[in-house]
Amino acid sequence: MPNTGTSLTSLAERLKAKTEQERQEMEILTQQQFSALSESLRQSSQNALSTTEAAILHQLGKLEQTLTCQCRTLSRAFLWKNLQALLITVSILLGAGLSGWGLMALAEGKITSLHNEITALSERKETLEAQTAQLWSTFKGLEPFQDKDNKRYLLTPEGWTLTYAGNIEKREAWSIVRK
Numbered sequence: 001m002p003n004t005g006t007s008l009t010s011l012a013e014r015l016k017a018k019t020e021q022e023r024q025e026m027e028i029l030t031q032q033q034f035s036a037l038s039e040s041l042r043q044s045s046q047n048a049l050s051t052t053e054a055a056i057l058h059q060l061g062k063l064e065q066t067l068t069c070q071c072r073t074l075s076r077a078f079l080w081k082n083l084q085a086l087l088i089t090v091s092i093l094l095g096a097g098l099s100g101w102g103l104m105a106l107a108e109g110k111i112t113s114l115h116n117e118i119t120a121l122s123e124r125k126e127t128l129e130a131q132t133a134q135l136w137s138t139f140k141g142l143e144p145f146q147d148k149d150n151k152r153y154l155l156t157p158e159g160w161t162l163t164y165a166g167n168i169e170k171r172e173a174w175s176i177v178r179k
Contacts, residue, residue: 139176140157141156141157141160142154142155142156142157142176143155156176159178159179160176160177160178160179161176161177161179162174162175162176163175163176163177
């Protein structure tokens with residue numbers, strides 16, 4: 001049986017060697033399949049990522065176009081509203097400026113008119129004061145008087161009287177004589 005033991009040992013060693021060889025081959029095959037599967041997975045993932053990236057870039061392009069279009073539309077609307085506001089503001093300022101200028105011109109005309117009137121009245125007053133002074137110096141002592149009923153009188157100085165002298169140029173003439 002020694003022979004059987006040896007042959008069994010040798011058979012066990014051969015089996016062990018064959019199992020080891022098959023395990024190594026299996027490991028190599030598994031490794032190759034794993035590598036092939038890994039490469040296939042990497043390729044699939046790369047393709048999926050490329051497709052996703054292309055879709056995202058396409059959508060981003062569309063979004064960019066949409067945003068650009070909307071921004072242009074908003075820009076035009078904003079520009080139009082600003083232009084309207086500017087025109088209204090300029091119109092109001094122009095109206096206020098022209099109104100102010102008109103009022104100033106009117107006030108200047110009124111001031112000039114009043115100044116001319118004051119000058120004319122001052123000259124007239126000076127003339128009347130000169131005539132009145134001359135008249136009062138001629139008829140010294142005569143005084144105007146107004147009673148409670150607002151009747152007006154001309155008072156003569158004491159010792160003087162007024163006497164009707166007739167008409168001169170359709171006006172009554174009175175003479176002042178001492179009594």
